[in-house]
Amino acid sequence: MCTDNRITRRAALKRMGAAMIGGAVASSGLFSLASCRGKKNKRIIFYFTGTGNCLYIARQLADDGTELLSIPQMVRHGKYNFEANEIGIVYPVYGHMPPYMVRQFIQTAKLKADYKFAVLTYGARKCNSVEIWDEISQRGGHVFDYIGTIVMVDNWLPNFDMNKQMKMDKRIPENLQKITADISGRRRWHEPVTEEERRQHQGFMRRSGLDPEVGFLMKSEKCFIVTDACIDCGICTYVCPRGNYELASRGVQMSGDCEFCFACIQNCPQKAIQFRRSEDGSFPDGTEKNPNARYRNEHISLMDLKLANNQKL
Ligand SMILES: Cc1cc2nc3c(=O)[nH]c(=O)nc-3n(C[C@H](O)[C@H](O)[C@H](O)COP(=O)(O)O)c2cc1C
Ligand code: SF4
Ligand code: SF4
Known part of the structure; x- marks a missing residue:
């Protein structure tokens, strides 16, 4: 047995660094992922966020046994296999489409769950984002039982003044309450899309010249x-x-x-x-x-x- 407890300053700093990284990984959800391997969780919620709206919604949809997992972290660490009773995903719509990294994730991920839900946040116009997610996720082999949207502050700087956006009442608590109840009751529902919304999306794609397979990359x-x-x-x-x-x-x-x-x-x-x-x-x-x-x-x-x-x- 080693009885020499003295360590060099360099070794001490190295240990401190490892402890700090451990703490940060734990709060970002990676630690819980490692610790739960082999154990069945009640609910996992994946999220992607640029300015915090989706992290906020993901947190609000979390119950006691929920693991919140950042998609950029999962992609970075190549974590794509998950099993839980309920699996959810929260992301911001970009031109009514998912961020590229969310597409990448859903096309690679193997998600095993009795109930899958998606909540898409947007700021002004959701168009047919629900159908777009349904189509992209099905191509990845997933069937989402519930796909709903929630309007938040619109962080699209080209068109919106953030100061004005922050003053608008978008009825977030009321809308969130409805979504929370839907998910708790395992409602099977896709928010309806109108023909006009489909046309608006087509018009946007023509004007922007974006590739529908890529979106905003x-x-x-x-x-x-x-x-x-x-x-x-x-x-x-x-x-x-x-x-x-x-x-x-x-x-x-x-x-x-x-x-x-x-x-x-x-x-x-x-x-x-x-x-x-x-x-x-x-x-x-x-x-x-x-x-x-x-x-x-x-x-x-x-x-x-x-x-x-x-x-x-
Ligand atoms: C590149 C980009 C494109 C966006 N496109 C739309 C859109 O088509 N329709 C819409 O209503 N909001 C759009 N938004 C606003 C975001 O979807 C909305 O603010 C979202 O809640 C931001 O979430 P986050 O804070 O988690 O990043 C867009 C934002 C960005 C940055
Ligand atoms: S460089 Fe691009 S991906 Fe990175 S934070 Fe800025 S907008 Fe997002
Ligand atoms: S660009 Fe802005 S956020 Fe980045 S280092 Fe400079 S001051 Fe900080």
Whole structure:
């Protein structure tokens, strides 16, 4: 048996680092995933979030035995096999479609559950997002028993002033209560879609030129710039679900496939991240409604968002 309890300073720091990472992983849901292997959970809820709305909704739909799991973390760690009595997913609609990473996840994941539900958050116009999810998830071999939507603050900076959005009463508690009751009663229901909503979506796809198989997958270096206002605080390096930002000796560098989730631009304390104007005016053209207004869900802290999206763990 080793009786020498002395450790070097280097070893102590290494242990401390491991403990901190352990704590962070536990709060982001990864620890509980590891600890529950082989055990059947009551409910698992997966979420993707840029500005906290979906994390808030996922938390509100969680009961005592629920595991909340961040999709960017699951994708990063290659975790795709899950079993529970009930499995849910909460994501923001982007052009009425799921974020690219959510598509990737659902097309790879094996989800075994008696009841599957999806709650899609949106800000102004949901169109046929319910049907789009039904179709994409079925292609991945999943049948969702319940697909509903809930209107939240619209974080789409090109068209909306965040200050005005935050003042609007979108009846979130009432709508949430209805969804919670539906899910608790294991309601089998897909929110109806009108012909007009399908037409609106088709019109949007024509105008935007987006690929329906991809949606909003962009290149961050083509969409954003970092100005001299940057103070190297590093927040963007934690909140980006794709880990596109890095603190380098020349300041913050950014590149890579981008979900266009706005976690970076909305959470920069200096408003140093700005849209890059597109040279030919193509969508999205880089203009925005109010560059001085930024948004994060009032119930979600910066630390919550860092733990949800951090790609360094
Ligand atoms: C790229 C992008 C596209 C969006 N497209 C739509 C849309 O088509 N319809 C809509 O009502 N809201 C749209 N929104 C608003 C978000 O769906 C909504 O604010 C959502 O609740 C944000 O969730 P989060 O805070 O978890 O990221 C879009 C937001 C972004 C960033
Ligand atoms: S969040 Fe803003 S200020 Fe902080 S490092 Fe990133 S760009 Fe700079
Ligand atoms: S670069 Fe910004 S918008 Fe793109 S994925 Fe990262 S946080 Fe989201």
